[in-house]
Amino acid sequence: MYAIKTIIYYTALSLLRQKITSFFLITTIFLIGIGTLMSTVDIGIRFRLFENILLASQTLLIHLFAWIYTFEQWRKEFSQNLFVLPLSTDISRFQYLVGRYLGIVSVVIILSSSLLLIDLVLLRVIEQQWLFFPLIQIFFICLSAILSISCFYFFVNITSPIQAMLYCIALWFIGHGLDEFVLFSQADKNSLLNIFSQVLYYFLPNFSVYDLTSAIINRTNITLYQLVSPIIYTFGYSFILIYLSCLIFSKKNL
Amino acid sequence: MKNNLFVIFIAGFFIWNAQFSYQNFENTPQKPLFVESPTLFKSITGPFSPLAADWFWLQSAHIDPSYSNTLKQHKNQSTLYDATALTTHLDPLFYSALRYGTTYLSSIKKEVDLSHQLCDIALYYHKDYFYPYSLKITNEMGYHHPYRYDQIVKWVKKAINETVDVPLWFGDILIHARKNLNQQLLIQSDLKWLLEMARSDKEKAVIKLKIKEYNQQNKF
Structure with a gap:
């Protein structure tokens, strides 16, 4: 356990010290500035555009930087053979991989939490009330990014880091359109397309479960199922992917 | 120093370009919004579809009315329908766009069926969304003559069956429609069904009172 903790700590620290983190912070401030400028525009629902820009930009930022951090980490591991030193001690491959994974997850959680706090203050200043409802989406974006990192860890053990990143981005886009694809294919319930869509729906990571932006910005009711299911889904799916990654990594010829 | 100047130059170019594009967008009428497959x-667009909905919603304010006739000949649909349909597809819970689109279509354009189609788009994505049912009935009773009570009965039943936040007065519409359809015998069974579907004790008490009143009036 101590070994895993140490790996998490050093992974998180090394990632936060990277130049890309400063770039992340500058981009975040820039996008928040655009959102704030748009807060005066009323398009039928007041502050809808502001909240929409805020959530959409943060969805993009958190995912983008989760992918970049994971890619950078694995690119360095492969190019500089960083596995060698820790694995020459009594740390097992399982501990190493899990430690690395949790290190990146903790970085994503730190970034999402800082955005959560910034948004809370910003919403208080602009909308003149404490609003916790829009922050649910930031939490779900964080969960979505964690699942995306798990997918990356699975692919990186099979292919190269650059291919793993491309697969991850593709899966993220496909995963977001799965709901619409199932709806579209349900027109004919006995068709092959419907069966195919059902298989994809339950087999591929379904990122649309994290998307509550529409319900949040329009202030419609959110059910308990919508709130709880993404949390269980993330932990369940990530556990399976990381377990499979550990199995592959333990037999990999480094 | 050179790098900083380069960054400032690039940023300046983008700001100038954005301002120029915005002015252009403000001054020129837009082409009709039509996407072959909104689904x-x-x-x-994935998680950015609500943002895309906002973009198309803002754009729909700049549609050139002269396009509408051409499109209507080919597609048998109005430009406003296309614009609001696309917005509704992208964000079905965007009630302001839905309300504006349906009310405009049924009141100004006198195309009540098109406004119902718009509500159906929202219901396609969210079957448990009450608002489109409410809009359908309001537009039907406000702008279509004679009222199609059989349709109203169908919508009310579906709304009570599938949505969560249905107000109690929705049941009154059902009874009113039955009376106008001369289906007196079905009122009794509808009231019993409403009692079964009641979501709280308070609602049950009100419906029981209505059943009692109805029985007294009709001497059952």
């Missing part, structure tokens, strides 16, 4: 477009 596919929604799945491509």
